[in-house]
Amino acid sequence: MLLGLVIPAEVLVGGMERGAWVPGFRVGEVALAVCMLFLIASPAWSLARLRRHALNRWMALLVLGALAMPLAVWRLRGNGINAEAIQAYAWAARALALYVTVVPLDLTEGQVVAVLLAAFWSVVGSAAVAILQVLNFPPVVSILLAYFKSPHLFERLSGLSNRATGLAANWHSLGIQFVMALVVGWQLWSRRVVRSRWLLAGMGLLVVGLWTVRTLTSAVILLGLVAMLLWHRAAAMRIPRRIILTGVVVVWIGLVVAVVTLTAHTRGAAFTTLIPATLYVRAYYWAFLYLPVIRNHLVFGYGPIMPVVNAQSDDSQIILFLLRGGLIGLGTWFVVMWRVTRFGRVLSRQGGLRELLGQTVMIFTVALCVASTMQSFFTYTGVVEFYWVLVALASGRETVLAMGVSAEAAARVSDARRSPPSVG
Numbered sequence: 001m002l003l004g005l006v007i008p009a010e011v012l013v014g015g016m017e018r019g020a021w022v023p024g025f026r027v028g029e030v031a032l033a034v035c036m037l038f039l040i041a042s043p044a045w046s047l048a049r050l051r052r053h054a055l056n057r058w059m060a061l062l063v064l065g066a067l068a069m070p071l072a073v074w075r076l077r078g079n080g081i082n083a084e085a086i087q088a089y090a091w092a093a094r095a096l097a098l099y100v101t102v103v104p105l106d107l108t109e110g111q112v113v114a115v116l117l118a119a120f121w122s123v124v125g126s127a128a129v130a131i132l133q134v135l136n137f138p139p140v141v142s143i144l145l146a147y148f149k150s151p152h153l154f155e156r157l158s159g160l161s162n163r164a165t166g167l168a169a170n171w172h173s174l175g176i177q178f179v180m181a182l183v184v185g186w187q188l189w190s191r192r193v194v195r196s197r198w199l200l201a202g203m204g205l206l207v208v209g210l211w212t213v214r215t216l217t218s219a220v221i222l223l224g225l226v227a228m229l230l231w232h233r234a235a236a237m238r239i240p241r242r243i244i245l246t247g248v249v250v251v252w253i254g255l256v257v258a259v260v261t262l263t264a265h266t267r268g269a270a271f272t273t274l275i276p277a278t279l280y281v282r283a284y285y286w287a288f289l290y291l292p293v294i295r296n297h298l299v300f301g302y303g304p305i306m307p308v309v310n311a312q313s314d315d316s317q318i319i320l321f322l323l324r325g326g327l328i329g330l331g332t333w334f335v336v337m338w339r340v341t342r343f344g345r346v347l348s349r350q351g352g353l354r355e356l357l358g359q360t361v362m363i364f365t366v367a368l369c370v371a372s373t374m375q376s377f378f379t380y381t382g383v384v385e386f387y388w389v390l391v392a393l394a395s396g397r398e399t400v401l402a403m404g405v406s407a408e409a410a411a412r413v414s415d416a417r418r419s420p421p422s423v424g
Contacts, residue, residue, distance in 0.1 A: 002035050002042070003105065004115050006098070007385050008122030009035065011177060014381040015169040020147045028381060032094075036101045049104040055395050058339045059099050065332025067092040070325045073300040088304030088324055091379045095388045102392030109353045112393055113193055116184050119386060123181035124202040127209030130164035130174055134212045144169075164212035171213040173380040176371060178206045178213070180386050183363055187356050282315045282374065294322045301326035317372030320379070333378070340391060341365045347394055357394035364390060 014028030021027050039045055050056070067089040075081055107115075132140040144153065150169035155161050163171045185203045188194040293307045302323045321330040344365060347358025364387055368377050377383050 001111060001114060002038050003102065003107070003111070003389075004118035006032060006035050006102075007115075007119040007382075007389055010382045010385040011119075011122040011126050012167055014385070015150070015167050015173075016147045017149050017169075026381075032385065036097060039101050039105065042105075044106045045101075045104050046106065047104055049106065049396075050100065053103060053395050054343050054398070055099070055340065055391070058336045059096055061332060062336045063092050063096045066321075066325055066329050070301060070304065070329055074303045077303070079303065085304040091384050094384055098385065098388040099392045099395070102389055103396045105396060107393075107396065112353060112357070112397070113188070115389070115393065116188060117194065119389070120181050120184050120188070120199075120202060123177050123386075124205050126167045126174065127178055127181075127205050127212075130166035130209050130212045131205075133164045133166060134162070163214055164209075166212075168380070168382055170380065172375045172377070173382055175210060175213040176368070176375075176377050176380070177382055177386065178209045179367070180364060180383070182206050183360060183367075187360055191356055193353075193356065285315065286319055290319050290323065294319070294326075297323075297326060299326045299328060301329055315376075316374060317376045317378055320376045337365055337369055344394065347398060350398075354394075354397050357390065357397060361391055361394045 009031035010028045013031065014026065016027045018024070018026050022030050070089060071081055071085065074085060079085070129140055129144075133144060144165065144167075145157075148165065148167060148169045150165060152161075152163075152170050153165045156163065156165060161171075164174065165171055166174045168174045168177065182203055185199055185206070189199055189203075290307075293302055297303075301321075304324055306323065318330060321333055325332070341362055344358045344360075344362030348355050348362060350358070368383075368387065371377055378387075
């Protein structure tokens, strides 16, 4: 099924540099466009199924506030709209395109599970490449150097870091993809949708993959999710919650110390304060380099072209949205994320596959929003497709749910149509 190739296409080849195989384009972009065109042309796709979905208006708002309005303001300021300007806001267009492609598809529960498994195993494959890169396996190193060039890769080659860049060409993107795949794998396993030792082996490989990137953001998010799981199941496991809380705090402190110690030299910062070097440098960039620019363009943002400042990157989704769309762009993103979270919460109370998808979307949204204070995850190739395909799959399982309907009422509506998930 073509839908099962959408996420793997971006995870496995989305990090290839532009023009590597197709002049002017990334291979992942071409593969994604081809898959979406064939899906829309397939008999399983019907525009009528797109109507009356709870998230329709919010997806329209996302494109209006995060794409159309910033480009219009940029043009009204006398600037031209070129490929670089469009690319800056392409994540919003891609989110809408995925939503419009996936929601109208008539999918069985077995097909939805197959899409989740395809996403999971593609990220496991990416983790295997990252592990081989850290082990300096010559064929993998040669391929990455030939087709997956990036600043992070050159940082690794120059000896400034020993973290994996893998097929994403970016260790931050790799790390969050590993966390997302772990969530999907655990959801499939714990709900007995798929009971296979291979699934557990894949999750083990993802944990090893997380070690190869050693990003503090992904590690903290994963630890937070584990803590939430243990806290939720404390009664069933007969473990006092104070022990769980103490263990999480101890592990978190150890994790912060370990990761910060390993990565501090890549930032050229010394431990002169209690603030981790990675956070200290980010805070300096935000307060003294980007904040003056944001203050002068607060409502609509500076524009799609990043201002010339002496910083490696903005290192924050919030800062990036303020720069590119101002308070309007950032506010649009917050509102849409809030509505998606609410939708996931309502769907997660309906049981069966809807519960799995709703809970996964809710976890993804909260985790990515928290992590985005430190990195621009909502614009990373692979992460964008993984997240929005899951949102669209969840929306596609519910055609009559409205955001104003209570969870209990929504559950009653779905009772007549509920069926058990496929068992793989």
